[in-house]
Structure formats: structure tokens, C-alpha cells
Amino acid sequence: MLTVQEIANVVEGILFLSPRPVKLSDIAVNLDVDPGLLNEAMERLKERYADCGLELCGVAGGFELTSRKDYVEHLRAFFGELDKSRLSRAALETMSIIAYKQPVSRADIEDLRGVNSSGAIHSLLDKSLIRISDRGETIGRPFMYSTTPDFLRYLGLEKLEDLPPIESFEKKV
């Protein structure tokens, strides 16, 4: 049997991990805990989250853990700055496709990656690592993307031909 404190800890973990609000009834059923003890545990959690960087919100018949809205500007600023100096995995993948296949359309990139890539393309355009170099000949005359001189500088390359050839990977790894 779980103690009230243990129940509170498990619920805290569930709320931390869940992308959506969680219903107490779902927790009670799934973990087989007494609803009375669960309510007690929720009271402890509410107290714990009364005044900190996160908020325990009751929404849509459930509970959800979010960052506290008072700090949203600081959080935006932090992640915005981080984004300026870093690449995301999606951006890296998109950049390698553009580097090796340029000029290439967004549809071709998405075909290869298998996921929507508009966010990554925007972020690379913002960083001036890629540019719209042309319009394709296919239906809709899509934008074609190529790398920029900033791209070469970013990777410390003199010219595009200095990129390690793709065949070298299969041969050497």
C-alpha cells in the first residue's frame, strides 16, 4: 500500500510526464489507490506548488502542471536566445539535406525526413544558413533552397566541395 506522501509523489511524476491534463479518476483506477487518500495527496501537492516556478492547474476535469505564467517572458527570452545560438536536431537534418541536395524544395525535404519541416526551414532562414535560391519547375513552382556563405563559415569550410562526400560514410563507418 502506498502512503499519502508516496501517492503525492507518483501523481507529481504523472503530471510532470503527461502532455495533457490528467483526471484523478484515471489515476485512481490505474494505480488502484483509494480516492480519499488520493484527495489528501492532491492537497499536499497543491500546497507544494502554491508558490514556485510551476503551477498546478485544474483544467477540463483534470490537473495539469505548467510553468507559472508570471515568468513566461523570462522563459521566452531564455529559449529564444538559446535558439539563436543552437541548432535543433530537425534543423540539423534539414540543413544536411539542403547541403547535399541543393537546390531542393520543401516537399523533397519532407519526403526524405518523413515529417513537416517548415519550422526547421524557417529557423535556418532566420539564421541565414540557407536561402531561397530559385523556383522549381514542378507544379506550384516551389521555392528551392540552397546554402549560404554563412553556412560555410558556420561549419568552418572554405567551399562546398570541402563537405565530406556522402559515399565516404558508407565506406568508412
Added chain:
Amino acid sequence: MLTVQEIANVVEGILFLSPRPVKLSDIAVNLDVDPGLLNEAMERLKERYADCGLELCGVAGGFELTSRKDYVEHLRAFFGELDKSRLSRAALETMSIIAYKQPVSRADIEDLRGVNSSGAIHSLLDKSLIRISDRGETIGRPFMYSTTPDFLRYLGLEKLEDLPPIESFEKKV
């Protein structure tokens, strides 16, 4: 100016939202907070997370919030099939050699293991646990492999120096 408590709250929000371990230096620079105050704020957070449903872990040179390991069975029960995949023996062995000998070539790894290790290297590269860090000076200019921050995170290590010296394993043999 943010107070220590406000800094602690902002950091808590950042750690909650960030998909990756966060470096204190990034917080100090991006939010322009005094490193002394930031350290004080971190002490408060460590205390706050000393005994609850979440863990504040120091990994890969930064901090990360995770669920507390004691409750993993309950959390798995609630969320159903979460990815449980582990590295193969071959991949883990290859990763051990790279961790201690980096930068190291595939030939050197295969000399030690006595078997082809290309599959293991592929799978470690795909998981971002290792990266090609350079090309060697020997014949064929082979790729040289090193571990990544994700390697540290995967094993819950703060830095490479936290690995026990290789001699301690030699004695065990």
C-alpha cells in the same frame, strides 16, 4: 533585478520545459543573472527537489528534471508501453572502448573486439551517443569517434572525468 527566489522559479520553469539538460552558464548569459545569485537559487531548488516525486539531476554539464526512479513501476503502469529499449551488447562494448580511447578509429575498435563493429558504430551514431570528431592521420584517413553529451546523459554522468579510471577495471579482471 530578479530576487534569488524569482531566479529559482524561472530556472524551475526552464528545467520543466527544456527537452535537454540546461547549463547554468547558458542561464546566466541568456537571462543576464549574476552567477552568485544563480548558485544560491540552485541550492534552493536542490533542497526543494530533495524528497518528492521528481529528481533534479546534474548530467552532461547541466541540470535536468526527471521523475524519481523509485516510482518508475507506477509511472510505467500509468503510461503503458514506454520505450524500454536498451543498447545491444555489441553497441555497449563499442561505446565503452570509444569512451576510454577517444578519439578512436573503427580499426582500433575492431583490433580490440576482434569482430566487425560497423553495425554497432552506426547504431551509436544514430542515437547521437557518439559522433565523428575528426579524421585520423594514418593510411586512409579513417573517421575518429568520440562520445557526445548524450552519452553522458544516457548513463546519468555529469562529465567524462566521472568515469572510473580504466585501471580499476583492469584490476577486476
Added chain:
Amino acid sequence: MLFDILLDVTGFNGSFEMLVEQVRRHELDVIHVKLAEVAERLVEAVRPNIDLQQFTPFLSLSKLLFVKSRNLLPGRDQFGETGLDEEAAQEEEEPTEVRERLLEQYKAFQSVRDHFRELETLNASRLRSMQTRTGEMPGFIDEIVFLEKVTPFDLLAAMAQIERRSREDRSYHVRANEGQRLSDRIAEVFSFILERRGGPVSFNDIVSIAPQKQEAVISFLAVIYLVAQGKVAAHQKIPYGDIIITAGAAG
């Protein structure tokens, strides 16, 4: 015979046959013999009358070159590993120091591997929100992972991975015995939408938090079926984006 040819080269004085024999018997270290000069002498001797038979010494010369190159590397024995002399190889069967050292190192790495396995297991019980929250991050946190210091090699590795991934079979086959699951799912999805007073309902709401491929596919097929029957309308704003479902046919 060319084997009888007399050599006077750096590091050796005598017949070619003697040279080969002495190296084989470990009486002479081939490292100190200039084989290029030997080759020159042999070529000079062969030039006036070319006869294929006479080329056999070149085979022996090439073996000497091979032995010499091996011996320039540390920890190798003269004939032992070259196959030039099986007898000598058998006499030298004891593992070399290099082998022993490698074996010892390998054993140490096996212990490292076991240690890593323990760390892996321990660390896997700390769950990260990324395992469940994928794709649900607030818009201002760009996309999942932030990388520092990207190199051309990272680009290469990423490209190779994408190509391999795109070659993989991404199709999913619905087997005959899944027909029942599908019709159950159609009923479930439809009643779920009606429960929500006809929607709108997000596709994410009708699958579990971290759906397996099978669950996602069956649920998707159920939605498609309901659309075809004119019972619901589905709308997707951007490719790969969320699908919004409402009761009733599309207007």
C-alpha cells in the same frame, strides 16, 4: 639462374639465394637490407634475355619486401605471421606481447561494458518528459533538441542516417485478424466524438499518450472509414499536423 646472382648491396653481400635463406632462418634482419638495390640488380641481370622462368626470384623478392614492411611495425616477428615459412610460424606460436596486451585490454572493456549496463538500467528508471511529451512542446521552444558546435561530420552522419531511414520500409500491413479490432475501433472513435457533442476532437485525443504504430494506424483507418461514410469530417491544417475531427460530413 637468377638465384645465384651475386649481390653487393647495402646491408648484404652474397648470393640472392643466401639472402632469402638467411632472412628465413632469422640470421639476418631484413630491415637493414636495401631491397630497392636488390631489385635493381635483378632487373639488370634479366634485361639481356627475358625468360618467364627467370621471374620467380621476383616472387621471393616481393615476399622479402612484405616481411620487411611487417618488421618495421612494432611487435611482429620476422617470418612468423607472413606464411613464408610454416615451420617457423609454428615454432613461434606463443601469443605475442601485443596480442596479450590487447586481450587484457579487451577484458577490461568487457567490465566497463557491464558497468555501463548497470548505469543504463539505473538511469532508465528516471523518466524524461520527452518520452511522453514529444511534439507537444510550447511553440517557442523550437524543436526538441538543441545542438552545440555542429561540424561537417555531423552533417554527413545526419545525411547518411536520413538516407538509410528513407530506404526503410515505412509501410504498415493490416492483417486479416485485425479486421475485428478495426471495426471495434470505428465504433469507439465514433462514440467518443458523439460524447464530445460532435467535436471538434483532435486525433491525438483518440489515441493514447504514447501510441504504438499499430494503434495509430488502426485509429487512422477508423477515422478514414467514418469520413468515407459521411459520419465525420476531418481537417488537417498542415502536412503531418494534428487532425481535427467533427461529426457530420464536411460542409
